[in-house]
Amino acid sequence: MSTPYGIQITEDCLLCKLRQSGYFCNLPPASLQELDKVKYASAYPQGAVLFVEGQAPRGVYMICGGRVKLSTTSRDGKTLILRIAQAGEVLGLHATVSGKPYELTAEALQPCQLDFIRRDDFLRFLQNHADACLNAAQHLSKNCQSAYEMIRSLGLSHSVAEKLARLLLEWSSDGDATKEGIRIKVSLTHEEIAQLIGTSRETVTRVLGEFRQKKLAQLRGSTLVILDKPGLERMIDT
Amino acid sequence: MSTPYGIQITEDCLLCKLRQSGYFCNLPPASLQELDKVKYASAYPQGAVLFVEGQAPRGVYMICGGRVKLSTTSRDGKTLILRIAQAGEVLGLHATVSGKPYELTAEALQPCQLDFIRRDDFLRFLQNHADACLNAAQHLSKNCQSAYEMIRSLGLSHSVAEKLARLLLEWSSDGDATKEGIRIKVSLTHEEIAQLIGTSRETVTRVLGEFRQKKLAQLRGSTLVILDKPGLERMIDT
């Protein structure tokens, strides 16, 4: 079997092992079978742009594997990253449901497998499968939540250090605890981190240096180690 | 009939005249009748707090009349207003759907009529009424959209003037065009406007003064007049 971009494509959702709670595709077999009929599975290379903000919604993309960057850009080129979406998430959901243009730009951070579902197929699917519709509502609600989280970070923080601390703590939940601290794989540049918290690259570099000095956290290559979680937490409840 | 807080309560959704497209309660009669069975209509005075961020979700509130302020507060007391919700909107939707605590605090800006629906009743209702579920998804998607709008304002603006211009332009869509400009009723203090764009009250006062000077917009009492919409638009595409 050919494996474009070095990833395996799983064609049949029913046989797919990835499915787990919280995944959109975690549906009863009957609904899943329906979904299988209307989806198009394919692989995308790193850097692939799935949709661009302002485009009319063509449909949704379910992430089967890989990570996708969701961002928005101002006319003068400043970019803000809203979220890094992972397997199990559905992209373009709000645009597809509301019929309004995509609000964000989606770009693959690494080779990805994505299942595409055309808008009319997807809406029909939701209408006929209350369970899937509720799943969709849950995913939308998760998106809201993460957006609110970001608003809190952008609007209520007193300093960049605080915003960065919030971000690291958010990440810390999906890291592995080791003897020296919580170890997390982040494949993001300082530039991208800056875009996640709405600041400049230089400031991220400086604040990360500060955190290293204070033995709060350490970013080496693409591994982040949280050395002093309570210390970071203390930065956000000033 | 008693009219607490000076507003009429409409008890029967089927007879209610308010219903219009975009309202959650704009449902086929069969579903509406079901909804009617599980809702509790009541009136709230100005300042009433419907729920507080962090509380476990009791259920949703449909706004039949009046306006409700949705906000979040940091530990040190700084408040950010996320949205002013109007008739037809559903409050507490994401918390109720996801089962997570309310993310925001909801407070009546004026006497309101609200219909409350208990969480389990509401979820059952969504499960059995695909049309309502799709409506719910649409409302969640609208919430997302307005959250993304706010993120863009907070994260991509270069100045408070730009943020304020964005806000005024957002408002301008539901104002009346007059010969002198677009007239909008905003019953918000400078303080509240500041909380909507994440800045300080003094700065709002100053920037509004600046806008008045430049004949861009004018806030007198609770009426805002947009004098030069293109001028405001020019502020945000620098």
Place this chain on the structure above:
DNA sequence: GCCATCTTGTGATCCAGGTCACATTCGAGG
């Protein structure tokens, strides 16, 4: 009509962090 309270207006001060300008280091490809 009058006070108490909430809002708005304005000046003065100060500093976090944006921006520019480089130096340095890293890492992938030949």
Place this chain on the structure above:
DNA sequence: CCTCGAATGTGACCTGGATCACAAGATGGC
């Protein structure tokens, strides 16, 4: 192993807007 572009580290400078501190209106409760 070398080279080149991308990523990181760091200094210097400057400014928007937060903050404090009042003055002056506006409002409404009695």
